[in-house]
Amino acid sequence: RLWHQPLKHREWNGTGSTAHFQDIFLGRCYIYTQLVQPEFRPYHMQHTFETKLLIFTSHVLSLRDRDCKKIEEAFRNAFISKDPCEVTEEDYHPLMELASQTVPCDKTVFWSRTKELAHQYTWVRQEMFTLENTLLGYVADGLTWCGDSGSSEMNYQSCPDWRKDCKNNSVTVFWKVLSKMFAENACGMVQVVLNGSLSNAFSKDSTFGGVEVHNLHPEKVHTLQAWVMHDIGKSPSDSCSGSSIMDLKSIMSKRNIKFTCQDNYRPVKFLQCVRNPEDSSCSLRT
Numbered sequence: 001r002l003w004h005q006p007l008k009h010r011e012w013n014g015t016g017s018t019a020h021f022q023d024i025f026l027g028r029c030y031i032y033t034q035l036v037q038p039e040f041r042p043y044h045m046q047h048t049f050e051t052k053l054l055i056f057t058s059h060v061l062s063l064r065d066r067d068c069k070k071i072e073e074a075f076r077n078a079f080i081s082k083d084p085c086e087v088t089e090e091d092y093h094p095l096m097e098l099a100s101q102t103v104p105c106d107k108t109v110f111w112s113r114t115k116e117l118a119h120q121y122t123w124v125r126q127e128m129f130t131l132e133n134t135l136l137g138y139v140a141d142g143l144t145w146c147g148d149s150g151s152s153e154m155n156y157q158s159c160p161d162w163r164k165d166c167k168n169n170s171v172t173v174f175w176k177v178l179s180k181m182f183a184e185n186a187c188g189m190v191q192v193v194l195n196g197s198l199s200n201a202f203s204k205d206s207t208f209g210g211v212e213v214h215n216l217h218p219e220k221v222h223t224l225q226a227w228v229m230h231d232i233g234k235s236p237s238d239s240c241s242g243s244s245i246m247d248l249k250s251i252m253s254k255r256n257i258k259f260t261c262q263d264n265y266r267p268v269k270f271l272q273c274v275r276n277p278e279d280s281s282c283s284l285r286t
């Protein structure tokens with residue numbers, strides 16, 4: 001009778017590992033590493049795919065010969081059979097070495113509390129890249145994963161909640177390590193999309209503010225330009241002249257990186273206006 005007992009996983013407060021995790025991971029990996037075959041992409045994206053291909057070919061092709069199965073295995077080995085509240089940054093280093101990528105200079109886009117808008121921008125500006133436009137960010141986005149010290153299986157019932165269980169869990173540690181590497185690899189002028197509808201568009205507690213800002217290399221990155229975007233129809237809460245942006249400016253100054261800031265950077269504002277064409281702030285006369 002005991003043989004039929006499913007292995008008991010520890011109970012956590014967060015949702016369990018994403019169902020079909022391995023299939024999703026491998027599927028996304030093959031799609032990404034085979035972007036060189038346009039038939040993979042619906043026609044309407046093909047031209048943008050080809051633009052991205054021209055810019056990114058050297059990086060995508062260099063990934064192509066990296067077996068997705070090896071990358072998936074390195075990913076699993078980082079957290080499987082480990083207490084999901086004890087996963088360390090070092091656990092992810094073999095994966096980072098296997099799938100590391102660099103983005104062309106001047107083309108890195110960071111974001112904080114502006115995920116959708118930032119990705120609308122890099123969708124239109126195919127030569128610019130967020131972390132999710134790199135392989136590991138692309139395959140892991142939106143997924144949850146955790147293991148258990150007493151099992152070689154993933155825990156699909158529950159995973160640690162960041163607040164109620166532990167901050168250093170298998171998912172949060174992954175994004176911290178990946179974000180750090182993304183910032184370390186950045187060069188030239190880098191961009192960040194910030195949310196001016198929040199009281200603090202820049203937060204030291206965010207991944208951008210707590211990890212990426214501190215891992216930019218001043219000898220590689222000469223300028224950080226911030227775009228503080230206000231939600232259409234909402235009164236602005238923060239702006240380039242706000243105290244949180246002054247904090248960011250001060251951090252950049254101490255790190256010998258030039259800082260510029262624009263409120264409602266027009267190309268991004270146009271993206272917001274596509275969805276809100278009637279708004280007065282979107283009339284072309286402004």
Ligand SMILES: Nc1nc2c(c(=O)[nH]1)N1CN2[C@@H]2O[C@H](COP(=O)(O)OP(=O)(O)OC[C@H]3O[C@@H]1[C@H](O)[C@@H]3O)[C@@H](O)[C@H]2O
Binds near residue numbers: 110130205207
């Ligand atoms: N799916 C992604 N998740 C994350 C990326 C990312 O690029 N993709 N992250 C972090 N991240 C996870 O998102 C939330 C906070 O976002 P949110 O509070 O909105 O903003 P953060 O500054 O914390 O993070 C965004 C920043 O870090 C990278 C990406 O390159 C952006 O420049 C937190 O759990 C992080 O672990």
